[in-house]
Amino acid sequence: MDIHTQRQHFPALANKIYLNFGGQGPLPTPALTAMMAAYEQGQIKGPFSRQALTWVEEQEHLTRQAFAQCLQVAVADITLTSSTTQGCAIVLWGWPWRGGEHLLLSDGEHPGVVATVAQLAQRFGLTWSTCPLSDPTVDPITVLEQHVQPHTRMLVLSHVLWHTGQVLPLTDIAAFCQQRDIRLLVDGAQSLGVLPLDLTGVDFYAATGHKWLCGPAGLGVLYIHSQYRDVIQPTHCGWRGLQGFRQQRPCWSDDGQRHEIATTAWELGAGLRASLALHDAWGTPVQRYERLVQLAQDLWQQLGDLPHLTRLLPEPPRCGLVSFRHASIPPETLAQQLEQRNILVRSVAAGNCVRASIHYLTDQDELTQLVRALRELQG
Amino acid sequence: MDIHTQRQHFPALANKIYLNFGGQGPLPTPALTAMMAAYEQGQIKGPFSRQALTWVEEQEHLTRQAFAQCLQVAVADITLTSSTTQGCAIVLWGWPWRGGEHLLLSDGEHPGVVATVAQLAQRFGLTWSTCPLSDPTVDPITVLEQHVQPHTRMLVLSHVLWHTGQVLPLTDIAAFCQQRDIRLLVDGAQSLGVLPLDLTGVDFYAATGHKWLCGPAGLGVLYIHSQYRDVIQPTHCGWRGLQGFRQQRPCWSDDGQRHEIATTAWELGAGLRASLALHDAWGTPVQRYERLVQLAQDLWQQLGDLPHLTRLLPEPPRCGLVSFRHASIPPETLAQQLEQRNILVRSVAAGNCVRASIHYLTDQDELTQLVRALRELQG
Numbered sequence: 172m173d174i175h176t177q178r179q180h181f182p183a184l185a186n187k188i189y190l191n192f193g194g195q196g197p198l199p200t201p202a203l204t205a206m207m208a209a210y211e212q213g214q215i216k217g218p219f220s221r222q223a224l225t226w227v228e229e230q231e232h233l234t235r236q237a238f239a240q241c242l243q244v245a246v247a248d249i250t251l252t253s254s255t256t257q258g259c260a261i262v263l264w265g266w267p268w269r270g271g272e273h274l275l276l277s278d279g280e281h282p283g284v285v286a287t288v289a290q291l292a293q294r295f296g297l298t299w300s301t302c303p304l305s306d307p308t309v310d311p312i313t314v315l316e317q318h319v320q321p322h323t324r325m326l327v328l329s330h331v332l333w334h335t336g337q338v339l340p341l342t343d344i345a346a347f348c349q350q351r352d353i354r355l356l357v358d359g360a361q362s363l364g365v366l367p368l369d370l371t372g373v374d375f376y377a378a379t380g381h382k383w384l385c386g387p388a389g390l391g392v393l394y395i396h397s398q399y400r401d402v403i404q405p406t407h408c409g410w411r412g413l414q415g416f417r418q419q420r421p422c423w424s425d426d427g428q429r430h431e432i433a434t435t436a437w438e439l440g441a442g443l444r445a446s447l448a449l450h451d452a453w454g455t456p457v458q459r460y461e462r463l464v465q466l467a468q469d470l471w472q473q474l475g476d477l478p479h480l481t482r483l484l485p486e487p488p489r490c491g492l493v494s495f496r497h498a499s500i501p502p503e504t505l506a507q508q509l510e511q512r513n514i515l516v517r518s519v520a521a522g523n524c525v526r527a528s529i530h531y532l533t534d535q536d537e538l539t540q541l542v543r544a545l546r547e548l549q550g
Numbered sequence: 551m552d553i554h555t556q557r558q559h560f561p562a563l564a565n566k567i568y569l570n571f572g573g574q575g576p577l578p579t580p581a582l583t584a585m586m587a588a589y590e591q592g593q594i595k596g597p598f599s600r601q602a603l604t605w606v607e608e609q610e611h612l613t614r615q616a617f618a619q620c621l622q623v624a625v626a627d628i629t630l631t632s633s634t635t636q637g638c639a640i641v642l643w644g645w646p647w648r649g650g651e652h653l654l655l656s657d658g659e660h661p662g663v664v665a666t667v668a669q670l671a672q673r674f675g676l677t678w679s680t681c682p683l684s685d686p687t688v689d690p691i692t693v694l695e696q697h698v699q700p701h702t703r704m705l706v707l708s709h710v711l712w713h714t715g716q717v718l719p720l721t722d723i724a725a726f727c728q729q730r731d732i733r734l735l736v737d738g739a740q741s742l743g744v745l746p747l748d749l750t751g752v753d754f755y756a757a758t759g760h761k762w763l764c765g766p767a768g769l770g771v772l773y774i775h776s777q778y779r780d781v782i783q784p785t786h787c788g789w790r791g792l793q794g795f796r797q798q799r800p801c802w803s804d805d806g807q808r809h810e811i812a813t814t815a816w817e818l819g820a821g822l823r824a825s826l827a828l829h830d831a832w833g834t835p836v837q838r839y840e841r842l843v844q845l846a847q848d849l850w851q852q853l854g855d856l857p858h859l860t861r862l863l864p865e866p867p868r869c870g871l872v873s874f875r876h877a878s879i880p881p882e883t884l885a886q887q888l889e890q891r892n893i894l895v896r897s898v899a900a901g902n903c904v905r906a907s908i909h910y911l912t913d914q915d916e917l918t919q920l921v922r923a924l925r926e927l928q929g
Contacts (some may be wrong), residue, residue: 187599204648211582215562220566222889260788282788370811381813382690388815420672510599
């Protein structure tokens with residue numbers, strides 16, 4: 172299908188050059204229509220009635236199924252969350268820590284996850300440190316070998332590093348962790364909806380629907396390998412995950428729903444599913460990835476011709492993030508100057524860089540305009 | 551303003567007799583319109599741009615302000631949550647527990663909160679027990695005096711008990727707790743939007759916008775007394791509450807926002823604020839409460855004339871919940887039979903009862919029809 176026809180479903184793409192998919196994806200009109208219809212149906216059926224509650228349960232199951240399909244895992248291993256960070260928190264706070272254990276993080280983790288780890292370590296007497304996985308010149312497994320400690324119990328890293336756009340070799344890292352009895356928690360905020368996923372060997376994978384999948388904000392997903400279903404204890408929990416009590420002990424749902432809390436805006440799921448249907452109508456995940464990577468690599472190549480810019484990656488990107496630094500304009504200033512020209516990218520302080528997010532929805536002409544603007548902004 | 555005019559804003563009230571406000575309130579059309587407008591504006595401005603992010607911050611602040619107004623507290627003490635239960639979890643998991651301490655709960659707490667307490671106790675080596683505050687024939691303070699223990703550190707109770715509709719004397723209980731250095735966590739799920747609130751002496755108050763306030767599901771509120779702002783440690787946390795790091799330690803927002811996690815469906819706040827504006831246009835909180843209580847007491851009186859029914863409260867209710875048992879029809883069956891007649895109430899297993907929720911939006915004629923149906927359903 173022609174990309175221009177597809178783009179017409181996205182009002183946010185009509186009035187600007189939008190290269191912030193890694194921040195938040197644009198919401199297509201069919202998603203908004205589906206959400207509105209869900210709200211209206213909810214009012215007709217209930218909102219609180221036997222009929223409505225059964226229907227909401229079905230809707231939530233459809234949303235779990237949709238996420239399971241995206242992650243290529245069983246629906247029973249899926250928990251609906253409100254964000255990637257919340258998904259990570261469920262695993263981090265739910266793991267049965269013992270004092271003195273250690274968490275190893277990449278040096279490119281999102282502040283929300285780092286803060287959660289810091290709080291957790293403080294509470295349970297754990298230690299944590301980071302390792303330089305964001306150095307693209309070093310083999311990740313070598314880095315890990317140098318930085319794991321005897322008491323390292325969990326490795327926390329992003330599938331795609333949010334500041335540089337590096338794609339970490341998940342399968343190799345998962346095998347490394349399995350050999351050492353280290354659990355692997357993956358932040359998939361910049362990978363879900365970008366890469367076709369293979370979670371073999373991964374213990375926990377948290378992501379969100381509102382970035383590359385172009386769903387509404389406030390709806391994310393957590394995958395917990397079934398081996399750890401009974402290990403991860405619910406912490407922030409509630410009626411949605413609860414089946415009852417036995418001798419003052421909660422009995423949990425026998426699937427990933429056990430970590431879902433209470434009544435939520437389930438209508439968001441109708442929006443996400445409409446977005447997914449729209450993507451699928453355009454092409455398969457592999458087709459979308461191929462287009463996205465080609466565009467991102469093309470941009471990376473063109474930026475190489477601008478002497479006042481430095482690209483963060485030494486090789487063409489394998490995802491949608493293209494990050495760079497300007498020789499004289501600080502990243503936040505550069506992002507502002509681009510926004511004044513109606514080109515939306517973001518600065519990422521952690522990488523001291525500007526980051527452009529390229530989607531399969533991106534138009535070749537938008538990249539041309541970005542490169543032209545960057546050529547003009549020589550500082 | 552005429553109640554029939556006001557009811558026309560609520561599509562859910564048009565095609566049924568809706569007496570489930572305590573489960574979920576109906577969403578008025580202006581709220582849905584406001585949410586859709588917020589979604590559309592977000593796409594025009596961003597969704598992810600400097601302009602959009604500033605605007606979203608303003609929107610979230612307006613929502614915190616609206617909740618602060620409802621709770622009659624300072625906006626700096628407000629955290630936006632996704633549900634009442636999540637609000638309780640923030641306090642419960644954030645409190646700096648020491649092994650051996652005790653939590654005291656009323657015997658009428660919601661399963662989600664009970665489950666959270668059970669998990670917490672298991673993790674930190676605490677004990678917990680319940681006390682019979684739902685016995686309407688006993689003075690609550692006497693019950694508490696009999697059940698607090700030397701190591702009781704927190705009392706968890708509902709302002710309005712969700713199965714019986716009892717209103718607990720919050721000010722007296724708060725004073726009792728203060729004298730004994732016991733922290734008071736209140737579940738306000740059945741009180742916010744019902745009673746004019748006075749949180750003097752209350753340490754923590756969690757509630758939701760989607761029940762009596764008729765906001766969208768998925769948006770709740772937590773009040774933390776400023777005295778405990780630095781005591782309650784963020785657990786499930788993220789960028790929204792984070793200002794940065796100092797020597798690997800997170801620095802938190804200096805207000806209640808510190809417990810908010812990540813990007814969320816902030817558009818829900820626009821919906822809630824539209825619902826609140828609609829209520830305010832009809833009457834003050836006191837006027838709404840007076841109408842609601844009069845209707846609820848009227849229903850309670852009429853049910854007293856049906857010999858096959860037993861009311862759970864010995865005195866007229868002081869909130870919107872009217873609970874009763876049928877001499878021969880189990881609660882769930884009775885609720886089903888009423889739903890077949892298009893009258894929506896719910897059964898509450900914890901109270902072995904059927905519960906009708908009466909709102910200021912309730913029409914006198916709806917209560918007449920409920921009573922008529924109950925008279926016919928003699929079992």
